[in-house]
Amino acid sequence: VNSKHTPYAGHLAIIGLGPGSRDLVVPRAIQMLVECDLVVGYRLYIEQIRDLVEGKEIHVSELTHEVERATLAVLHARAGRRVCVVSSGDAGIYGMAGLVLDILSQVQEETFGSPSATSAEKRPEPLVEIVPGISALNAVAALLGAPLMHDFAVISLSDLLTPWQTIAHRLSAAAAADFVVVLYNPTSRKRHWQLGEAQRLLLESRPATTPVGLVRNAYREGQQVWFTTLDHLLDDDVDMFTTIVIGNSCTRVQQGRMITPRGYERHVSQVHEVREGTKHDSV
Numbered sequence: 001v002n003s004k005h006t007p008y009a010g011h012l013a014i015i016g017l018g019p020g021s022r023d024l025v026v027p028r029a030i031q032m033l034v035e036c037d038l039v040v041g042y043r044l045y046i047e048q049i050r051d052l053v054e055g056k057e058i059h060v061s062e063l064t065h066e067v068e069r070a071t072l073a074v075l076h077a078r079a080g081r082r083v084c085v086v087s088s089g090d091a092g093i094y095g096m097a098g099l100v101l102d103i104l105s106q107v108q109e110e111t112f113g114s115p116s117a118t119s120a121e122k123r124p125e126p127l128v129e130i131v132p133g134i135s136a137l138n139a140v141a142a143l144l145g146a147p148l149m150h151d152f153a154v155i156s157l158s159d160l161l162t163p164w165q166t167i168a169h170r171l172s173a174a175a176a177a178d179f180v181v182v183l184y185n186p187t188s189r190k191r192h193w194q195l196g197e198a199q200r201l202l203l204e205s206r207p208a209t210t211p212v213g214l215v216r217n218a219y220r221e222g223q224q225v226w227f228t229t230l231d232h233l234l235d236d237d238v239d240m241f242t243t244i245v246i247g248n249s250c251t252r253v254q255q256g257r258m259i260t261p262r263g264y265e266r267h268v269s270q271v272h273e274v275r276e277g278t279k280h281d282s283v
């Protein structure tokens, strides 16, 4: 099939809006928003881009209505419209991308498998594009310093869709393997004990003094950046707008910045040489 000549039924863009501020939304996502007919998303994220989608059809929904939102987007795109589904951060990281693709393939299978489907229903499928965004981990790492310079594991503490047993297993494995650990969804109004349990599991293979960086509302109003240690993780108020970075055995906090060294200080002597003028190759 020559894709240039394939008539698509519609366009389905799944975009991430970054952590919050407009200058951290990638230009391609803005272009998709400007070009689309219809925008689907959670109320808070729509508010963030309201000025860009003035006059368009907008389907706002509440946080827990993801399936409804994704299905609506798929059906409209298959009906020939240009649809944007918006997520915060990156749509493919605990965002809407997986669900939308899942529902799209389910609808496609049902249509093509059904002998009674009309030819209109069997029209060419929408062009799907997933636009990458700046995830909380990129935003948070930048505000903390350089904590993700070495291998890291990202774990969501939300056990709404994942059994706690699986999450606990991953926490223990990541801690034992000395990964830097990034925690998404640390708590919510309905989930209180998970962070304490995560702390307990991490302390089984990490020292109490392990540095921890926290960021609430990165690049949004009310941004807060602070540091603590693993044993004091529960001393501060951590809410659902916070992302937590737990250091590995080499991570340190120095002059207000969290740093996980890439190697083992190999460069320290070179810095001295350059400063003292004893190193003369191109710098």
Ligand code: SAH
Pocket (backbone or CB within 6 Å): 019, 020, 087, 088, 089, 090, 091, 092, 093, 094, 095, 134, 135, 136, 137, 139, 140, 183, 184, 185, 186, 215, 216, 217, 218, 219, 220, 240, 241, 242, 243, 244
């Ligand atoms: N798709 C999003 C993540 C959604 S899960 C992304 O890629 O960033 C929601 C969790 O993301 C929150 O509980 C919080 O841990 C984190 N998060 C999202 N935006 C954030 C921000 N601006 N500052 C700090 N944490 C954030």
